[in-house]
Structures are given as C-alpha cells and as structure tokens.
Amino acid sequence: MTRHLFYDDYSEGAHPALLEELARCNDDQQPAYGGDEHCRVAGGRIAALFDRPVDVHFVAGGTQANQVCLAAILRPHQGVIAPVSGHIAIHEAGAIEATGHKIIAVPAADGKLTPALIDEALLQHESEHTVMPRAVFLSQATELGTVYSRAELCAVAAHAHAHDLYVYLDGARLAMALASPEAGMTFADIADAGVDMLYIGGTKNGALCGEAIVILDRTLGDGFRYQMKQRGALLAKARLFGVQFRRFFDEDGLWFALGARANAQARRLAGGLESLGVELQHPPVVNQVFAILASDVAETLSAEWGFYVWERLPGRRLLIRLVCSWATPDEAIDAFLESLRRHL
Amino acid sequence: MTRHLFYDDYSEGAHPALLEELARCNDDQQPAYGGDEHCRVAGGRIAALFDRPVDVHFVAGGTQANQVCLAAILRPHQGVIAPVSGHIAIHEAGAIEATGHKIIAVPAADGKLTPALIDEALLQHESEHTVMPRAVFLSQATELGTVYSRAELCAVAAHAHAHDLYVYLDGARLAMALASPEAGMTFADIADAGVDMLYIGGTKNGALCGEAIVILDRTLGDGFRYQMKQRGALLAKARLFGVQFRRFFDEDGLWFALGARANAQARRLAGGLESLGVELQHPPVVNQVFAILASDVAETLSAEWGFYVWERLPGRRLLIRLVCSWATPDEAIDAFLESLRRHL
C-alpha cells in the first residue's frame, strides 16, 4: 500500500455509483437551474425521509450552503449564535460576515451548543446597541467529531425556539452522524426536534460535489431561489446535484451506507491504534480519530502519511486527527498501523 | 426525432470525454481546494494559451465567477460600467450589488461597450457624490449573440485603461467567440488587447459545471483565494474542475472544437430557416439564431419545441431565440425545420 491521505473525507472523487448515474442520465435534455426531473425526484425522496413537506434546493458546497441559508434567515441587524469551533465561526473566511451578519461565538469545548451557552449569548445581547441574536448554528456531526444526542438536539432546539431563535443545522457530515449510535436519530427526528433549516452533506460523503438544503420551516423559503442566484449558488446544470442525490437516496440507501462505512473505517483505525497502545483523546464517534503520539513519532509518520496535527500537548506530544471516509481502504488502515508499529 | 430544447446551451450533461476523464481520475487521492495535480496542469495549459504567466482559479458557475472577480477588483466605493444587457446588469439577481457595488449600466443596442459609451458613464460620475467607475464589464460573446472584433476589443480596453478602468471579460461563451471569424481572435490576443481578468466558460461549452478564472493583471490576484472562500466559491473537490479543464485543453483541443461545433449547428439552423424564407434578425455570429416568425406560427411551434420568445414585434410577429450547442444533433435541427415548414 502506498502513501494514503487521512487529511479529510474529500480527497477522492465521487463514489462510482454516482459517476455511473451521471453518465447514464447525461444525454437527456432537462430544464436548467434545478427545474429538472432529477432534482424533483431527489427532493421528493428527501421530503419522504423527513416525512413531511419541505423545500429542497441544491448547491455546490457547504460554505455556500451556510451562507445562503443564514442570509435567508436573518434580517440585517440579526446575528447567529455559534460555537467558537463552528465552521462558520472560524473556517469560512468570513462568509457570513460578508453577508453583513455577526456570528456570536460562544466557547464550547466539545463543539456543541447548549441552552446555557445560548443564555450566555442572549444575556450580552439585549439592546439595540448589540446585534440581535436570531438563530443558532449547530453542526451534526460537529467539527470536533462529536454529535448531538437526540435529547441534546431537542433541548437546544426547544430552548432556541423559546427565545425566538431559529435553528440551523450544518449537516456536512450528517451521514456519519445518522450512522452513529451516539446520535441515535433519523431525518424525521431532526425535524421533530425543531430544526428549521439544514443542509444534507454530499461532498464529504462521496458526491462529486453538492449539498442539499432542506427548509423545514417553509416560511423561511420565501425568495430563496432569488437569494441562491444572488449568491452565485444557482447552478445552470443543477441536474448534476439532482442526479447524485436521487441516487444517494435510492432504495439501496447509498448515502446511509457511505456514512456508516466512514464510521466503521474510523473504528477499525481506532481499534488498531488502541491495540498498539496509542492513547485516543476519546473513542471515535463518527469518522474522525483523535490520537496522541510522541512528537517524533508523529513527525516521522507524517513523512509517509497525510494527516493534520490538531494540537500541541505538553510532554512533547501531539494530538493528531485522522479522518476516514467511504473511500478509505482496509489496506490503507492496516498499512498505516503497520508503519506506526515500526516507529513506536 | 422527439421534441428538442433550443432554450440554451446547458440543457444536457457533460461532453462524454469529460465524464470519461472524471471516471478515469476518480480514485486517486488529491489535495483539496484546488491544490490538486489536475488543477495545476489545467492552469499551466491555460497559461500557455495566453502565452504568459497568469493566475488561474476554478469556480462552479458564471455568476459566481463574475461576483468573485469584480469584488476582488473594486474597492467599496467603486462601480463597474456594463451594457444594460450585460449578464451582471440584469440576469444575476443583484449578485454584484450584493457585494456592495453599483453597476453603471449604459445603453448598448448590440450588447457591446464602446469608448463613447464609457465616456458617457464617466461624465456622469465625476465626484464623490457618485460611485467611482473603476472597471468595465465586457462579454465575449455578448448576451445578445454578438462579438467584439479584435479591433473593437483593443479600442475599448485601451480607452478603459486610459481612464483608469480595469477590463473584465465574461467568457461564458468564449469558446463560441473564439471560433467565430467575426471576433477573429485567440486567447493571446485577448491578453494583448489589455483584458485584466476574465473567466473561460465551461458550463455552456460542455462541462458538467465549472469556469476558469484567469487573472492577467496579477496584482489583482492578491488575496483571491480568501475571497473565493468568503463567497462560497472555493470547492473542496475543485479537482472536478481541474480534470475537466485539463481535458478541455488537451492536445485534441476539445474546448475549441465544442465551441466551433455549437456555431456550426447554429449556422446549419440559420441556413435552413433562410431556405424556408424565414427572416433572421441578423446572420448568426456565434451559437444563437434570432428569427422572426408570425405569432401564430411561433406559438404552434412552441408546443413541440423549446425556445424563448425574445421580443414582441409589430405586425403580430415574434422575435424568437434558438440556441444551439455542442450537443445539438443534426437530426434535431432537421426535424425542427421540417416541423416549421409544415406550419408556415
């Protein structure tokens, strides 16, 4: 096995079944801008999963999804409460601020908002001299590889609604979250919990590119296509997304299977690490493994394998992040472990 | 031949050669966000076509390309001069204004800016009470199916530079323009004429999706990737664009061939219309045919074929727009003409 990248879950192309489907549907003419048959069917399948009428729109990437959705939810003077580790808070180069909105970042060690953290933000934003909080930003799974349990999601959403805050969920890795027993929830549970808008991640779960925005509180959907266009998010050949998401949610449940596969590979990797006596920060909940290595070991390994150093720890140790995906071969994991074994 | 859509040049999927290439390169792992080998090679090929060092970035669609590029060129108080028919001026749902910039729209019957039109705009924008014009927006080919000749492009660019205006070119249909004898220019000619930034269209020329932004005045490239990210335009799997554009500019000149093919099909259609005695607004310059039909004929036709009514003319006549593409089969054109013949 040659060098493998554990940097992220988007280092490969698309799952072959999606490419095949794109090739199969390639020739037929379809209306542009999401008015095509594929988008229609995919949207219907997604609505069925949520078990209620919803609006579905497709965009090319996650930052774009977050930007378009939050700009649609908020009026100019309103802001969104997010964990400091939230993707919008730190890793979108100011995409939300670019639409004029403040992100009210609150510390959340595990990447998850709680009613108490929301209260803290509300307390500091009580008058017209501050931004008016009007939404909360949740990620499921979070950027730190954790998930909200069903009870946690219900609690945080109920608290948000009680304070007139919309609930927006970034589902870049929703497939991994739904496959995780720690989360223990379905699409319908997410809707029942009170999430108002979310996007279902495609890119990190095997799509060539594409995310599905789902508007559960349909009053928020007014003018949405205008806003997509205005943000450069309304693609002419949106069929590209329709074909993939229709296939994702075909009878064989491909989208679910890929999320489960990513988690399973992470567990395989984590198990191997533990067998070698490597300390994990915590057992993997989704497809990310956080392992603690001596600095020199980690550095030697990084010459052969791709992964990110997450944090420098005391005692010349490093916390490294290893990400598995639907595409991670067993052989890559085994070879990595073997390589590590030699260096320990 | 069943019903065919002449609405636009993006009703089909991708050219098969691009899909094949995507499938061929699918499995290899690559750095994300455009740092991959495919984007690198594609960028190199594009630089070679311009015959000089350039910065190349890939984004998913044309509105996004225009938005990111103009926002990178302009400071907050500056605006861009564009023809009223320019894509940014009317068909992007305010994407440029959403970044805070005014479009100074000037009337241009044929969709083309001229030194005189630029002067008109400058005359009305002379103090800090107005927006400061700082760029001009050209489309090659234009939204009206016309092209700038080499002399026209040189004249307008020189005039712009003489007045401290950057020259930005929307090349959504650049393939058709470069294939058109009326334009009579190459990539290198565009650079020599003084264009400062442009995008090379993929979507309307057979790509699954994707446009290549080319920064000729590289001083404008500072911070560009940040701004792409901030506008939701930096895709994780930008390899998708790299693979396609590398293939587009492979030795067989696929990108050029598809543009030429679209024009040829438009000429075939135009010739057939003329044989039937149908009046054309003007002979097709690129891949759009503007034909004048009696209202009742046009309406009958529209039940079977897809096309847009462009304008209502006196005498119960309609100006209709028929767009051909790389994917338009001869049979579709012939069947359309036969259908029309029966209704005349």
Next chain:
Amino acid sequence: MTRHLFYDDYSEGAHPALLEELARCNDDQQPAYGGDEHCRVAGGRIAALFDRPVDVHFVAGGTQANQVCLAAILRPHQGVIAPVSGHIAIHEAGAIEATGHKIIAVPAADGKLTPALIDEALLQHESEHTVMPRAVFLSQATELGTVYSRAELCAVAAHAHAHDLYVYLDGARLAMALASPEAGMTFADIADAGVDMLYIGGTKNGALCGEAIVILDRTLGDGFRYQMKQRGALLAKARLFGVQFRRFFDEDGLWFALGARANAQARRLAGGLESLGVELQHPPVVNQVFAILASDVAETLSAEWGFYVWERLPGRRLLIRLVCSWATPDEAIDAFLESLRRHL
C-alpha cells in the same frame, strides 16, 4: 450686497430660532440615543400632523435616511425602482448598493415615477434571475424641482401597492413641496395616498442637521433602531434632532414657513429673470429656478455669483440652476438681477 451663493439650500447654518432653542435646552440632562423628552415631543407633533400613530426616528442626513429606510424595507434579493435622476440612483455614491440592494433605474424626464414606468421595470424583472422589485422611490419635491400632485401621488402609490411594492418617499425638500400649490397636499394626504415610509427634511429647510424618518406602515418598523445603530445612524445626542424638530413643529409652524419662504424667494427671482427677458425652462414649482442664458453671460455671472450649470444647450446657451432657501435675502436676489441686467 456681496457675492451670494445660489448653489443649494444648505450653504448657511441653522435658522436662528433653532439655535436659540438648542441653547435654551442645552443644560438639562436627557437620556441618550433618542430616548429624550425632545424627541418624544417632536415625534408626537409629527404623528399629529399625519393624524395617525406613526414611528418617528431622527438621523443626521438624507443619504443616511434613505440608506437606513430602504435597507429596512428590502430583503437581500429585493430592489427598489427609482427614476434615473433619483438621489439614490446617482448622487449617493452607491449607498443603497452598499447595503446589497440594486436600484432599478427608469428614465423619467421630469424626475417623477408613473404607473407606466413602474410597469416597465416590473416587466423586466419577472424571475429569480433578476432582482425582485419590492419598493418604489419617490422624491417630493424631486431632484429636478418638480412635484407630484396629489392625484399623481395617489396613482403611483396605488399602482405600487397593487404590485406588492412599498412606497418610500424622500422628503429632503418636502417643506417646499407642501408649500407648493402644484403639489396641493398636506402630511395627512401623503399618508392617505399610501406612502409607507418617508423622511421629512430638516437640513435643506433650516436645520443645523437632521431628518425625521416617519414609518407609516408600522410593520416596517420592526428592529429599526438596531438597523439605525448598525448603519452608524443612532446618535448619542439625538436630542439635537428632537429639539430642532420640536421647534420646527411648534405652534408658529416654522418648518412650513421656511419652505414657503424658499419658494417665495424662487418666485421673486424667477419673476425678475422674466422681467429681464430671460427664458425659464419652466416656472419654478418649488425653490429651484432653471434659467437659460447665453454661455458668455452665464460665465461672466459665475465669476461673481455661485450657481451650477445644469446642462449645455445648443446655440451656445447654458441651462443654469439657481436655488433659493429660507435664508436667501431679498437683497441678494435684487443684486443678482441687477448684475445680470448689466451683462445682458
């Protein structure tokens, strides 16, 4: 009489009665940010003039008023229809676009919107590829010195509402308009006609600075103070505006008297010009006089007096604009006319 400036109606300081009032109320402590007694009383007087409950807010200038109000009315994908000569369309350096909104500018020779002009704009903005028109911008008086009659205002407002467009009115020179028989309307008439939001001009009618925003459709007032703050428009010592507007609308009707005075001085000037055989573009409707002079005469005059050349006319003639105000002394007008007489 020395050189006098007829450039505009804001070349002097404040009307002495306002300064006196500022001095009289200077020492008492008041809550900041518009929560003071003066703003409260002024707001009450304004509501009484409109003869209905309204929200009143005070800001420092007209561009700011337009910016804050339109940003409060429009959602991100929506635009405002305005005459090309509208202040927001050409003389605010892109202040509206800076909040993300497109101005849909329509030609209006006399500076006034009509139902037909609105229809034209609507016709070109019918889908999500264009901005969604959601408001109309009227100026009373207009930037060209014309006014809407009561019938015209009713017609344009009714047409706007019928097409789901809010009606916003820029009242920078509302005092002059209300004093004009051609307009023939009161504050209450403006409300009855269906205007949804407006600002009552102070700066051009003798205030040191300050405009009063009046929200007639109070559903538009939600979050307004937040948005004022966010745009830098919520002044700590907003009492400055409260004191002036309370005084403006004191029993002696100062605000009305100053508007009438400005118009009267323009009529005096216009009468004098006609006596000298000078051609007027049209009789003055408010406080602006548009006169046609031979170029050499105008140039000689401009060495001694301040005025703007509005347009170059055929036959070596110039259209000049002379603006009178509450502060224009009879002596200045007489001396100007005498000076002109000598040069004719």
Next chain:
Amino acid sequence: MTRHLFYDDYSEGAHPALLEELARCNDDQQPAYGGDEHCRVAGGRIAALFDRPVDVHFVAGGTQANQVCLAAILRPHQGVIAPVSGHIAIHEAGAIEATGHKIIAVPAADGKLTPALIDEALLQHESEHTVMPRAVFLSQATELGTVYSRAELCAVAAHAHAHDLYVYLDGARLAMALASPEAGMTFADIADAGVDMLYIGGTKNGALCGEAIVILDRTLGDGFRYQMKQRGALLAKARLFGVQFRRFFDEDGLWFALGARANAQARRLAGGLESLGVELQHPPVVNQVFAILASDVAETLSAEWGFYVWERLPGRRLLIRLVCSWATPDEAIDAFLESLRRHL
C-alpha cells in the same frame, strides 16, 4: 441638587462655547460637504497637533467613524483584531460586519490589546479558510476606563506593523486619555507610536455631535470621501463639525480642558466614595468610576440617581459605573455622596 445622571458623558447638550461659536458663524455662506473654511481651519489645527501632514474628515458619531474607517482600511476578506470589550466588538450592533468584515475578538480583561493577544489571533488565522487579520482596533481610553501607556501603545503598534496589521484607534474618549498621567502621551506621541488612523472624539467631550477622523498613513485616504458618502457620513452642513473642532482647538485649549475636567470630577467622586469607605474596583484613570456597593444600597440609590450596574458580584454586591463629564457639577457629586452616606 436634584437628581443627576451619571450614566454617561453625553447626557447634556454642547459646551456653551461651542454653541456660541455656532451662533457666531451661523450666517455666512460656506461650501457644503466639508469644503468650508471652518473645516479647513480645524483640520489645519489638528495637523499641527500631530506635527505632520494628515488628512482630516468629520463625521457625526463614533460608530459611524469606526465603520467608515475600518471599511476603508480593509479589503473584503480581511478582518480586524479587537478586544472582546471593544466598542466595535459588542456595542455597535454589527456595524463592522454590516460592511462585510469579521471582528476577531480576543479576551482582554482590561480592555487592552497586547502583542501576545495579537499573536493568539494570528495563530488561528493562517490560511485562506479563515479571515485574514489586517488591522487592530485600540480604544484610548478603553471602554473599561483604562488607558494604554505610551510604552504599551508603542509596543502594540510596533507588533501590529511587524505582522502587517494596520493600527486603528478609537478616540471617543481621547480627551480624557490625553489628560490622564497613566497614559502620559500627546497627539504627536500617538502618531510617533505608529497609529495609522484614529478618530478624535467630540460627542463625549462636549460637542453637540461630531468626531474628527485623522488619517496618519495617508495612503489609506484614497477614496475616503466617496466612502464617507456611501456610508451616509458626508453631511451637507459639515460646517457644524468644522466650527466646533476649530473652537475645540483654539488657543485656550478647550478640548483638552474638558477632558481634564471630566477626569477631575471622577477623581472628586472617587475620593468622596473612598472617604465613605466604599471600595473601588480600581482608582479612576479617566472619567469613569467603578464602585462596589451592597445590592440594596445600590438599588435604593438608583431610585434617585442615574448610573449603570456593570456586574453582579458574589455576596449580594454590585459593581456600578459612575461616569463624570465636563458638565458634571461639583454640587451633583456632593449631593450624590451625601445621599449615599445616608443609605450606607
């Protein structure tokens, strides 16, 4: 002595000398938009204080000054580092974000940035996935009533420049800071330390309204008046600011005297509190006094006197903020102390 408000330093009107000057200059006609003689002279006096050529512009309020200045300094993808207690970070209702820029807020217990805090922010913002830090925001005095010493200011500015960050200073209470021995600096020292742009506060130091923006790095001044106009900050009668700031910096040093007076009154109040055995959080550095009172005492007092509760402390105690100003009479302080004495 009746009830007095210690809420802030802007509960009164203007210092009488400013009102007199406004009255004295009221009648002369002057060019609008800051082109007047008063603004020219005031600008010259300010340049003399800084002992170098600078650009000076006047705006109505502090939030507006911060918004216009930072928007002029930053390109779209760039952000500003500020303490969490910085006015822009929490008390401007998202005014900076409304121009598209992220504020990178760092914890600073005393309201002051340090090289170490800047490094922390830089460390988390290293790639195009994050905003690019490009400026630091300092307040002198800070929102917490502290000041930068000359050495601290030099250190933070030098560190900022070494990392390619512009230094912006919010001088809402600069008069109090310059009057404070703890700061120990002059206008020229601020320039020598490396501040690139600042505003000199008028509103909180006795102006009717108005702040003077000073551009020390004049390369940042390009297009500044356009941007003022675009943000609604270019007032027609900017003479209002010119007259006041010319008077502020007249030979009698009014501006300096008012700052010193505010500080002196705070010291008088603090001394009285200490005599009564009241604990101060720290001795007053400028014009704010932070005192610790038993909750019941504070609540009783608040029925008669105006002040803000700053924080709830353990043991049923409250930290209250008492602000003095140029206008605070000795009698008000004495009466407040007497009132407190009775309730202790």
